[in-house]
Amino acid sequence: MKVAIIGGVAGGASAATRLRRLDEKAEIILFEKGSYISYANCGLPYYIGNTIEDRNKLFIQTPEEFEKRFRIKVRVNEEVKSIDIESKKLTVEKLSSGEIYSETYDKLILSPGAEPLRPPVKGIDSPMVFTLRSVPDTDKIKEYVGRRNVKKAVVAGGGFIGLEMVENLHKLGIHVTVVEMADQVMAPLDYSMAAIVHAHVREKGVNLLLKEGVAGFEENDNGIEVELRSGARLQADMVIWSIGVRPDARLAKDAGIAIGALGGIQVNKYLQTSHPDVYAVGDAIEVKNPVTGKPSLIPLAGPANKQGRIAANNIVDENVEEYDGTIGTAIAKIFDLTVASAGASAKLLKREGIDYVSSYTHSSSHAGYYPDALPLSVKIVFSPHTGQLLGAQVIGFDGVDKRIEMLAGVIQRKGTVKELSDWEHAYAPPYSSAKDPVNMAGFVAENILEGKVKTIHWRDVNMKKFLLDVRTGSEFELGHIERAINIPLDDLRNNLDKIPKDKKVVIYCAVGLRGYLAYRILVQNGFDNVLNLSGGYKTYSMATLPANNIIEAEVKIMD
Numbered sequence: 001m002k003v004a005i006i007g008g009v010a011g012g013a014s015a016a017t018r019l020r021r022l023d024e025k026a027e028i029i030l031f032e033k034g035s036y037i038s039y040a041n042c043g044l045p046y047y048i049g050n051t052i053e054d055r056n057k058l059f060i061q062t063p064e065e066f067e068k069r070f071r072i073k074v075r076v077n078e079e080v081k082s083i084d085i086e087s088k089k090l091t092v093e094k095l096s097s098g099e100i101y102s103e104t105y106d107k108l109i110l111s112p113g114a115e116p117l118r119p120p121v122k123g124i125d126s127p128m129v130f131t132l133r134s135v136p137d138t139d140k141i142k143e144y145v146g147r148r149n150v151k152k153a154v155v156a157g158g159g160f161i162g163l164e165m166v167e168n169l170h171k172l173g174i175h176v177t178v179v180e181m182a183d184q185v186m187a188p189l190d191y192s193m194a195a196i197v198h199a200h201v202r203e204k205g206v207n208l209l210l211k212e213g214v215a216g217f218e219e220n221d222n223g224i225e226v227e228l229r230s231g232a233r234l235q236a237d238m239v240i241w242s243i244g245v246r247p248d249a250r251l252a253k254d255a256g257i258a259i260g261a262l263g264g265i266q267v268n269k270y271l272q273t274s275h276p277d278v279y280a281v282g283d284a285i286e287v288k289n290p291v292t293g294k295p296s297l298i299p300l301a302g303p304a305n306k307q308g309r310i311a312a313n314n315i316v317d318e319n320v321e322e323y324d325g326t327i328g329t330a331i332a333k334i335f336d337l338t339v340a341s342a343g344a345s346a347k348l349l350k351r352e353g354i355d356y357v358s359s360y361t362h363s364s365s366h367a368g369y370y371p372d373a374l375p376l377s378v379k380i381v382f383s384p385h386t387g388q389l390l391g392a393q394v395i396g397f398d399g400v401d402k403r404i405e406m407l408a409g410v411i412q413r414k415g416t417v418k419e420l421s422d423w424e425h426a427y428a429p430p431y432s433s434a435k436d437p438v439n440m441a442g443f444v445a446e447n448i449l450e451g452k453v454k455t456i457h458w459r460d461v462n463m464k465k466f467l468l469d470v471r472t473g474s475e476f477e478l479g480h481i482e483r484a485i486n487i488p489l490d491d492l493r494n495n496l497d498k499i500p501k502d503k504k505v506v507i508y509c510a511v512g513l514r515g516y517l518a519y520r521i522l523v524q525n526g527f528d529n530v531l532n533l534s535g536g537y538k539t540y541s542m543a544t545l546p547a548n549n550i551i552e553a554e555v556k557i558m559d
């Protein structure tokens with residue numbers, strides 16, 4: 001059997017090596033238009049920021065090692081220009097010489113990835129505007145930063161890669177402005193959680209402009225001027241253009257392979273395209289989102305690698321394995337914060353018309369009495385009918401990864417919030433609390449489902465309601481919701497006459513726990529129109545921070 005693979009990085013390399021492990025006799029040809037295969041594109045921002053110092057560490061395998069160990073014919077610097085589906089032939093260009101030749105296959109795997117979105121913005125082709133996808137892109141950015149002694153950069157787009165670049169440029173002593181068209185960074189998060197990221201990057205001296213777009217670029221004697229849609233202009237030495245990616249589906253489309261409504265290659269549950277001898281994996285395909293049941297684009301390395309393996313299995317053993325889709329579990333380090341999400345956000349469920357309830361809990365990364373416990377915020381969304389966990393977002397400084405992985409596991413197997421309450425975790429004070437933040441999220445969700453507490457969210461708080469702050473007097477003095485009345489929890493039973501029975505009462509505390517205790521006191525004392533503010537003042541105050549708080553910070557040089 002002769003298998004050709006287009007794309008030699010995450011999905012393609014993974015498919016190629018799995019094929020060899022399963023079939024020692026197969027002829028495997030891997031086409032890669034770049035010079036490198038199987039490299040760590042997820043590590044590129046960290047090489048730019050010098051966290052990864054040795055460039056060679058980015059390369060997991062060289063073409064030579066690949067050929068030697070796996071007997072795979074690796075054809076780097078060769079671009080597949082077209083696919084003839086009927087005759088099973090590829091037209092290939094050797095990019096160094098321009099020579100064109102054709103190659104046959106029995107089975108074909110497409111893993112061409114995604115390409116950065118580059119709309120026709122005025123001046124976008126300036127050599128001072130960079131995108132980051134590959135090793136050559138990385139080399140160009142790194143060389144430019146060093147040669148031009150860059151002091152000011154603009155990053156257009158506040159997604160995961162954009163923000164990783166923000167951190168790494170900042171680490172090099174560069175003052176960074178982020179220009180983001182949406183009202184929040186990191187689209188898989190809900191606004192209230194993204195607000196924690198907004199506050200953190202601003203604290204670091206990053207100038208974050210939300211609800212702002214780039215209208216164009218103009219080179220000048222001092223570098224490049226970025227014209228914003230609001231009419232403002234920013235002077236910079238360089239721009240990182242990182243507004244997102246789209247599936248690189250051109251080859252497939254030209255070959256007559258079916259493309260989905262989102263622009264990705266359509267595949268069935270075996271990762272087979274509309275043509276049975278052609279499989280497709282990675283960023284270029286549309287996958288099923290198991291939460292919404294709809295096709296989606298999820299450009300992540302984990303799914304690409306796993307899909308490559310499954311496509312190889314299905315080629316060798318004729319469709320033995322089904323791919324269940326991906327819930328898009330993702331994590332990123334944004335300065336000192338770790339930000340993670342899995343499954344659907346509340347805004348996605350709203351858009352899809354799927355019923356959900358959301359709940360916030362703020363806990364500590366480990367027992368509060370043990371040194372260095374740090375805040376950890378969890379938002380979960382779940383079905384009000386079945387309790388099925390539909391999505392989770394976790395932000396904190398420590399222990400975010402293990403919590404999101406546990407939550408992702410439950411989402412993946414369509415488990416309920418009860419599983420979060422029941423989760424038996426490994427506990428000792430340096431690692432967790434006797435009730436882990438995941439358990440706490442489960443307890444709160446179960447209370448909501450069982451009607452033990454009714455909650456309200458920060459967006460729905462308004463002055464028509466009676467706002468009862470049950471924190472201590474000193475906490476109240478430090479900041480509170482306008483027109484709130486302060487009755488500390490411990491004084492509540494003696495002050496019930498100060499709370500109206502004919503009005504909706506919204507209780508809040510710092511994070512929701514004391515609010516819940518107050519709620520239970522009130523409802524058992526005849527108050528039947530009470531709501532507890534989910535996530536308390538912490539979620540409320542973060543989510544209501546001014547969105548476009550432009551700050552000009554000094555350039556901080558880090559060592």
Ligand code: FAD
Binds near residue numbers: 032133251281284
């Ligand atoms: P790719 O790995 O992009 O490989 C596609 C390859 O196909 C390319 O090398 C391209 O040159 C080649 N190709 C395309 N067309 C042709 C053709 N016609 N002929 C020959 N070759 C062709 N994901 C995470 O999960 N976590 C992260 O932290 C993370 N960080 C990232 C950071 C950066 C800077 C980038 C760019 C991506 C990051 N990703 C991350 C995303 C992840 O790298 C991708 O999801 C993954 O690489 C997709 O694998 P793929 O095989 O579909 O495409």
